[in-house]
Amino acid sequence: DLARARREALAAEAALEAGDLARARAFGARAARRLEEAPAVHARIAQVRALADFWQGSYPAAHRLLLDGAGRVRDTDPGQAALLLIQAVHTSWYLGERQLAATLAELAGLPLDDADPLAPVAAYLTHLDRGRAERPPPLSDTLAEVRRRGRAPDQALMILSGAALALGQDADAYELATALAAEHRARGGAGRLPTALFFMAEGEVFTGRHLDALATATEAMALARDTGQQQWISQFSSVLAYLDAAKGEEAACRRNAEEALAGTASGAVSGGVPWAHWSLGLLDLGLGRAEAALTRFERLTREPMRHHICATRSTPDLVESAVRVGASERAAEPLARFERWAGSVRRPWADALVLRCRGLLAADDQAEAFYTAALGLHDQDRRALEYARTALLYGEWLRRARRKAEARGRLTDALEVFDRLGMRPWAERARGELTATGAQAARPAAGPAADLTPQELQIARLAAQGLSNRDIAAQLFLSHRTVGYHLYKAYPKLGIASRGELKDFAGRLGL
Numbered sequence: 372d373l374a375r376a377r378r379e380a381l382a383a384e385a386a387l388e389a390g391d392l393a394r395a396r397a398f399g400a401r402a403a404r405r406l407e408e409a410p411a412v413h414a415r416i417a418q419v420r421a422l423a424d425f426w427q428g429s430y431p432a433a434h435r436l437l438l439d440g441a442g443r444v445r446d447t448d449p450g451q452a453a454l455l456l457i458q459a460v461h462t463s464w465y466l467g468e469r470q471l472a473a474t475l476a477e478l479a480g481l482p483l484d485d486a487d488p489l490a491p492v493a494a495y496l497t498h499l500d501r502g503r504a505e506r507p508p509p510l511s512d513t514l515a516e517v518r519r520r521g522r523a524p525d526q527a528l529m530i531l532s533g534a535a536l537a538l539g540q541d542a543d544a545y546e547l548a549t550a551l552a553a554e555h556r557a558r559g560g561a562g563r564l565p566t567a568l569f570f571m572a573e574g575e576v577f578t579g580r581h582l583d584a585l586a587t588a589t590e591a592m593a594l595a596r597d598t599g600q601q602q603w604i605s606q607f608s609s610v611l612a613y614l615d616a617a618k619g620e621e622a623a624c625r626r627n628a629e630e631a632l633a634g635t636a637s638g639a640v641s642g643g644v645p646w647a648h649w650s651l652g653l654l655d656l657g658l659g660r661a662e663a664a665l666t667r668f669e670r671l672t673r674e675p676m677r678h679h680i681c682a683t684r685s686t687p688d689l690v691e692s693a694v695r696v697g698a699s700e701r702a703a704e705p706l707a708r709f710e711r712w713a714g715s716v717r718r719p720w721a722d723a724l725v726l727r728c729r730g731l732l733a734a735d736d737q738a739e740a741f742y743t744a745a746l747g748l749h750d751q752d753r754r755a756l757e758y759a760r761t762a763l764l765y766g767e768w769l770r771r772a773r774r775k776a777e778a779r780g781r782l783t784d785a786l787e788v789f790d791r792l793g794m795r796p797w798a799e800r801a802r803g804e805l806t807a808t809g810a811q812a813a814r815p816a817a818g819p820a821a822d823l824t825p826q827e828l829q830i831a832r833l834a835a836q837g838l839s840n841r842d843i844a845a846q847l848f849l850s851h852r853t854v855g856y857h858l859y860k861a862y863p864k865l866g867i868a869s870r871g872e873l874k875d876f877a878g879r880l881g882l
Contacts, residue, residue: 376402380412383419390561390598392423399423410443414451417443418458422526425462426562428601428641434462434470441477449481453489456481457527460496460534465642467675468501475500488523491516496534498715501678506717510535510543525551529563532570536577537680539716542753545574565595565603572610577684579756581792582828585614589825602642605631609646616654619796624654645671645681649688656688657796661695668692672705683712690728691764699732706732720757723748727761730768738768759788763801775808786812827861830854835873 383398399416417440424433437459441452456478463474478493491513498507510531517523529551535544548570555564568591575584588610595603609631615624628651631643652667668689671682686709693702706728713721723745730741742765749758766781782805789798805812823831833843840858844851862868 376409376412380415380419383416387419387422388558388560388562390564390594390600392426392562392599395419395562396423411448411451414440414444414448414455416440418455421455421458421462425458426565426598426600426602428605430462430465434459434466434474437462438474438477445481449483450487450489453478453481453483453487453493454524454527457489457492457496457530460499461530464679465675468678471678472500472502486520488517488520489527490520492523492527492531495531498538499534501712503715506715507538507540510540510547514547525554525563529566529570532567536570536573537683539712539718539721541574541577544570545578548574561594561598565591565598565600565607568594569603569606569610572607573680576610576613578754579788579792581614581617584610586825586829586832588614590829605633605641605643606646607643609643609650612647612650613653616650616657617792617794617797619654619657619794621654621658624650645676645679648676649681649685652685652692653688656692657794657800659796661692665689665692665696665698665701668705669701672708677708683709687724687728687760690731694731702728702732719748720750720754723761724757727764730761731764735772739765742768755788756792756794759785759797763789763797763804766801767804770804770808779805779808779810782808783810783812822864823861824857827857827864830857831861831865831873834858834870837874 379398379402383395383402386392386395386398396419399419402412402416403420417436421433421436421440424430424436437455441455441459444455445452456474459474460471460478463470475497479497481493483490483493495507495510495513497503498505513531514528517528528547532544532547532551535541535547548567552564552567552571554560555567568587572584572587572591575581575587588607591603592607592611595601595607608627612624612627612631615621615627628647631647631650632641648667648670652664652671655661655664655667668685671677671679671685672689676682686705689705690702693699706725709728710725713725726741726745726748730738730745733741742761745761746758746765749761751758762781763785766778766785769775769778769781782801786798786801786805789795789801802812830843834840840851840854843849843854858870865873867873
């Protein structure tokens with residue numbers, strides 16, 4: 372019976388990797404019924420069942436399974452217990468700060484051999500505890516420590532990528548998530564792929580690469596629906612809502628946000644809820660409804676959401692909303708929390724956002740110094756959107772100070788970025804400010820990819836890199852006929868007649 376249970380446990384793991392959650396649950400349940408005195412196999416089954424529960428939105432049940440499985444092998448196999456608790460860090464993220472801190476403490480207390488590849492992962496994750504003040508090590512250093520010890524399971528590396536985003540290490544997190552996504556594509560691992568794609572989409576949003584984020588989120592949403600992963604359906608709905616909000620597309624934003632907000636689990640935050648609140652707040656802020664935006668952002672400052680990435684990253688939006696409604700005092704505590712976070716992650720772009728917020732809150736004789744310092748720290752190439760947001764606020768300040776010529780330069784810089792990203796409300800705001808300085812702002816010409824659907828854009832990019840229809844189909848889990856159909860639809864939109872001409876569009880397609 373034990374041998375058969377082990378085979379069923381392996382079958383459950385294989386079904387999970389393929390994204391067949393029903394079969395994963397069935398094999399896991401059968402294996403569990405055969406076991407009495409095999410804690411190691413029990414722990415493996417617990418991980419399969421917990422991931423199936425987690426992906427389907429049952430966070431408390433998933434968390435209990437992981438803690439129970441880790442408890443069974445804590446003393447006999449600390450490495451296996453560590454893997455379960457590393458996954459439990461992810462489930463506790465949706466249960467609240469108290470549960471997160473308790474899980475991190477449990478992980479830190481494991482008698483884990485320092486030679487275990489999971490030891491550096493566990494050490495890195497402890498920095499998610501907001502009570503810790505020291506700077507986290509670079510993700511690249513942690514990965515190097517893992518490699519020196521052997522190889523960590525992909526699931527642990529996946530959690531590492533998400534943690535790096537929470538700790539402000541966006542570029543390294545994105546690189547790791549991209550590598551993991553490529554590995555899962557190569558072996559047909561549709562089960563875990565949405566997780567990697569979500570961390571990729573977050574990295575793309577945080578760096579203002581909205582077209583890339585749209586393509587990533589659209590593909591991942593279809594995959595999550597196909598595999599019944601409600602957790603990621605909720606998450607990607609809210610990412611799409613954010614992208615809609617940035618463009619000022621209210622109906623689409625509300626529709627996607629409503630899907631993300633539906634089905635909140637008891638005692639937990641449904642996957643997409645924080646992103647949905649950020650999205651709806653950004654929509655209101657962009658459309659000039661600052662009081663509604665502030666109310667929305669303030670929801671993110673309370674438990675069980677205030678430790679979420681969205682609660683942190685939306686703080687500059689909260690500060691701007693508070694200043695616009697004349698309620699600066701409502702920004703004090705969230706900004707103090709954001710400043711502590713920025714001080715711990717020590718990234719120039721995070722320091723620039725703190726300076727932007729201080730500029731908004733400062734008296735007129737001090738604001739300019741904060742704005743100019745922020746612009747000096749912003750990365751115009753890799754974080755053009757945040758640079759543009761600060762340039763807009765500074766340009767508005769200069770215009771109010773009747774320094775119109777200086778204001779025009781800042782406002783023009785901001786407008787170029789907003790137009791390029793299709794952020795209509797923000798572009799119109801910059802355009803209105805430019806008009807108030809006496810300048811004329813031209814309307815943007817649509818780019819070559821503007822009319823492509825996200826899937827057409829994604830397929831056109833891969834084809835421009837020289838991949839065949841069958842190669843593209845394998846990467847995107849589509850049929851080669853579907854790939855051919857989308858290319859057929861994309862060519863006239865791009866004004867070309869053949870695949871060979873796509874290479875000329877590589878730069879304009881964001882490659």
